[in-house]
Amino acid sequence: MMTTGAAVIQIMPQGAEYIRILPEIVLSVFGMIIMVLDPLVDERATQKVLGGIALLGSLAAIAATLYQAQFPGFGFWGMVKVDGFSIFFHFLVTAITAVVILSSFEYMAVQRIRAGEYYGLILLGAVGMCLMSSAVELVLIFIALEISSISTYVLAGFRRRAAISSEASLKYFLLGSFATAFFLYGVALMFGATGSTSFSVIGQVLRSGQIPLLAYAGVALMFVGLGFKVAAAPFHVWTPDVYEGAPAPVVGFMSTAPKAAVFAVLLRVMFESNAPGRVGLIWVAAALSMTLGNVGALVQQNVKRLLAYSSIAHAGYLLVAFASLPDNGIPAAMFYTASYAAMNVGAFAVVSHIAGAGERYVTLDDYAGLGRRSPLLAATLTIFLLSLIGIPMTGGFFAKFYVFSAALQANLIGLTIIGVLNSAVGAYYYLRIIVVMYMREAREEIPAAPVSPALGAALAISVAATLYLGLLPGRVLEFASRSAAELLH
């Protein structure tokens, strides 16, 4: 029941069209319930009650996504499109949201942060991220991007008693709004070049032969804005400071969910609208991100900063897929976002547990002797780190594998070699954490707090996802390939 472009224009949205934004509706409703309840519940109970509601909301959104999958097609005057592609990213974002909420319970209690708005903001941010993956119209994408960005700006500053957290929030906000302006400017130029803000029309115009010069500028400016959001070099400078200052579970969230959503947008911009100048632009950004990220990470002592640089490098690997051919580049990129989400959310969940009150323990030295202190936690973190290195049996391996084979099929031999060498360099600093955990003794006695059941569940889900993607990647990749084919018609 695919609606054709002509039949899209109608006066009032039909019932099925509301289903096409059902996850967004569910998340908004739950987010607002939390905001309203926040002042009403007893302060000591907020944690359990509001966190529980938020978890429920994210689970309901997952259910809504699965239900929505039976109603593919356009909605709201052709601005929203539900297809395999959007379902994939909806599921990813809502699943990340659920896991992050699970891993926040303990953290919020330990840090003594009043929980109310925190959970509300996560859900409302997720609304924007979900919408980004199903919007097929640039203005709506811009609005979705803003919804997601604003909530992450606030979340980054949530440890408001810590100066470093406020600094992170402000820095992120200032640079972020600057970058969004670039994106908007790119949208305007694209509209000028093609006369539309809808991907289907833009794609038609850009495929019809004559490519206006403005379109090149439009694509480049949009890439600046989106590149900032995914922390791709040379727009990556904010990342280490913000990741260092923001609360650890929030970093786990903002390094995966909004990134996945922005990559979804970038996939649509680059492939669905057939962006001109794609390969050259991406080639440079990918090579720079991989190299700067990995080299930067080599010298870090703070684990959060280290993972920040690592996320820059991973954005680079992911971009390699964008320079490839669409048939295998899109599924490779989709698979990469999923497996990166699994391992990174997990890694930050461990970091948030070890950090302790006031995030005191975040340097490499604090991880010394973790293998002895809490063997299970250390083993879990090891799995995530091995996956980040890209060792076989983990999701990270197949992620890199698909990306680089896609690049080779597009004859990008130079970029592949840069990428492969970078992943060898990357092995060094991830390995350093493992080495410190298992092979060095703790210098001071660090209390080993028990892992709460909720955090344990979050870790179990992340480990299971990482290993599942590493052992049986077939189904996920097949789904991604099918939806990519759908996307390209």
Added chain:
Amino acid sequence: MNFHTWNPVILTLVTFIPLAGALLLLLLPRRDRDIRVFSLVISLFTFVLSLHLPVHFHRAQAGFQYEIDRAWIPIPNIHYHLGVDGISMWLVVLTTFLTPLCVLISWKSIDERVKEFFIILLVLETALIGVFVALDLFVFYFFWEATLIPMALLIGMYGHGRKVYAAVKFFMYTMIASVFMLAAILWLYAKVGTFDFVTIQNAIRAGQVGGFASAAQWLFLGFFIAFAVKVPLFPFHTWLPDAHVEAPTAGSVLLAGVLLKMGTYGLLRFNLGLFPEQARANAWWVMILALIGIIYGALVALVQPNMKKLIAYSSISHLGFVVLGIFSFTQAGLDGATYVMLAHGVSTGALFMLAGALYERRHTYEISEYGGLASSMPVYATFFLFVVLASVGLPLLNGFVGEFLVLSGAFQARAVYGILGATGVIWSAGYLLWMYQRVFYGKITKPVNETLPDLDLRERIALLPAMAAALVMGVAPLLWLNAISPAVQTALAPFAQLASKVVGQ
């Protein structure tokens, strides 16, 4: 019971039973004794099971046996394809043979984090066996990388001295080198559409791979660098002495006994199997590197004050023989290379176990700390002499057969290679016997050495099988060679054609 029905699953069983054992160990309570016994039982069981391979092997038949080929992942097209020929089969048995000995030799020396140690050891065994049985390039790479982590952990967690440095150096050297192999594998997949070794081999031979002619040299080098670091071939050898010196005994045994053979096995299987023309074109400098390795390794071994470092450098020298044999492209050379792999695994493994036994008593590997041990530890001295002679290449012991075959192969290829290689045999007698003299003969100079306890029953049980194997391999090499030769013939088939093509022109 009809054991033939096991043929399709036997490789899967042998490969994964150690892993299953490791998972069971996870559940076992931390009672060190139970854990040790359990690991011993598992590794012995794996060994007995692996004996199925040589017993039911069709020796006259070339090609892979006990094959299993199931689709695993549809995109990319990855098959769970296992199989062994006469070469890899013996390497599997070597692995399963050495692991129980490693368990025995680590019985007392590993006294903390015991559970983790044996889990890592068993996981390592699975990965090592997997490398030798994999016939899908992807599965091969999977196991190849999977050996890295347990080995690095063994060195870094249970080693001594600069263990962390050694572990990281080991990891980075092999990791960086193997990404080149990964790139080459990916290229082959992009062109052929499968990871299956046999299919790719046939496609290359039939000339159906587009762009192969221009890429072949790079592909050869991609595989070569990964294997050369692992062997290790001069000048990629610098990680080995560090890794060996700091590793715990069991780590050294598996490192020298099996891990290094992954490199030579890879050269034989993939560099010769997939790129025969490039192998021939590049043989001259590979042979020179191998000769440098033989002589340089021996000379450096000669001056080592540290017993374990001496054995490590002797490995570089011995593995040089293997590479020399492989790149001679002669029946005798390849037969010999395979035989040296097995013999070196047994005798160097035993040497490391003996050195480890001494370390447990005195906590030093410095040769100058010892002297005159023959009078305080007579049984130990006898065992040590036997193993040294096996390693030196005394006729009727295992070292001789392989080195002899390799040298005769090298002579056939070019006389000067044989002559230079033969000096390596003399050197090895020099450094090993000289070390033996300094450690065991003369007067006891340090009073502590007077009361050192001799080998106990457990240590003797660990060492005797290795010594028995060394003797049998020296007396009856045909037991092994009649399975190896047909496999070598198959590996050499394209070279015979190549030669006749050259002659035909």
